[in-house]
Amino acid sequence: MNKSTLHIAILESSKIICEGIQAILYQSDMDCRIRRLGTLDELIELLESNPVDILIANPLQFVNREKEIRKIRKSYPSLSIAGIDFGMMHKPSTLTDVTFTLYDSSEHILHLLLKLDKKSQSHSNEKEGEENLTRREVEVLTGLVNGMLNKEIADALNISIHTVVRHRKNIAMKTGIRSQSGLTIYAISKKIISIEDIDL
Amino acid sequence: MADLIDGNPYLLLMLQHFNIDFRVSDRTLLQLCHQYGISERLFLSIANLYNGSGTGGEQPFTRKDLLQVIDFLKSSHNYYRFDKYPQISAYIRQLQENHPEKELKLLEKFFNEYFTEVREHLDYEDEVAFPYFITLLGDDKYKNDRQVYSSREYSDHHTDIELKLKDLKNLLLKYITIDNDLDLRRKLFMSLYELEFDLYIHSLIEETILIPSGVDIEREQNE
Structure with a gap:
């Protein structure tokens, strides 16, 4: 400590x-x-x-x-x-x-x-914005970079749209990245998704 | 004026946007303003923004001032379009060629898409927003028919540009692994910071000078 x-x-x-x-x-x-x-x-x-x-x-x-x-x-x-x-x-x-x-x-x-x-x-x-995402946030992020809409993510994770939006806000705050395309690069750098999943 | 530039070299960018030659000789700020037909108030307001303080805030600017503000903003558009963004683009391209990782390819794609958006936004300002303000400032009474646009609407437009630039910086500072190549990466960073700074001033000028004045004139005309 x-x-x-x-x-x-x-x-x-x-x-x-x-x-x-x-x-x-x-x-x-x-x-x-x-x-x-x-x-x-x-x-x-x-x-x-x-x-x-x-x-x-x-x-x-x-x-x-x-x-x-x-x-x-x-x-x-x-x-x-x-x-x-x-x-x-x-x-x-x-x-x-x-x-x-x-x-x-x-x-x-x-x-x-x-x-x-x-x-x-x-x-x-x-x-200090330590960007350790929670498991849930990682799930939301994965949906996001795969091009899913808030509604689709909410349905897939069985949470409300409101909660998805809150997770998205937290993700943006923790990572400092706000755009979807920026988050895709973040997710690859952090090996949250594999680069093969992305069309170049 | 030369001393002022020594104190804050970013003022060069301001001179350029005002279309003032850098060889200022021993002229004072006042003399320079006279020579180029720019009001002292306007010049100081913008210089203060570049020096990190507020505009001083007192309106009103004259119509001539505001037309010059528009020219200033147009000139900075050209700086973004033909100088800064291409420069950054070239650095990223070079970086991508030096490092064949797919992440960088993705970064380049991110930047190119971003640059396209920026160009669209600049075109929009040049073709829609500025002509609107110029008409508004015109001598002949502007008729309210077909008012497809208003000053307030204009202010909603440009946060996205700054946001994505921040994303780009954060990705490079925090996340993407690139080995060595410090020279190139530093140049890229410096360009990004220069661009960020000028974009910031740009939106301050729009928000503290152009838009409030536009709103005032609209109110006058609606009375």
């Missing part, structure tokens, strides 16, 4: 709580860099120029700014958010990935954050 420095931002205006979380993190064997932020706007500014893997935040900071949080999550899909539960939340917030309370043990908090780290790592792998 690739062990890299974890970038953590703490969004909390209480100095006591900030210092406390920071102490727990620094005393663990977690390799991390911590930034402290007072306001959401500071976070937005930070994200523009620096990587942030995990945000630990007081959910009160999100009040009335839910839209902006969703936008941040969309623009930075690898960012995970851990909320601090002050005992005032009646239901888990949809804006955070996990929450912990001020009374949780250090071990528990670290465990939660490490789990988030794994999540963000798997996310960034996906994002």
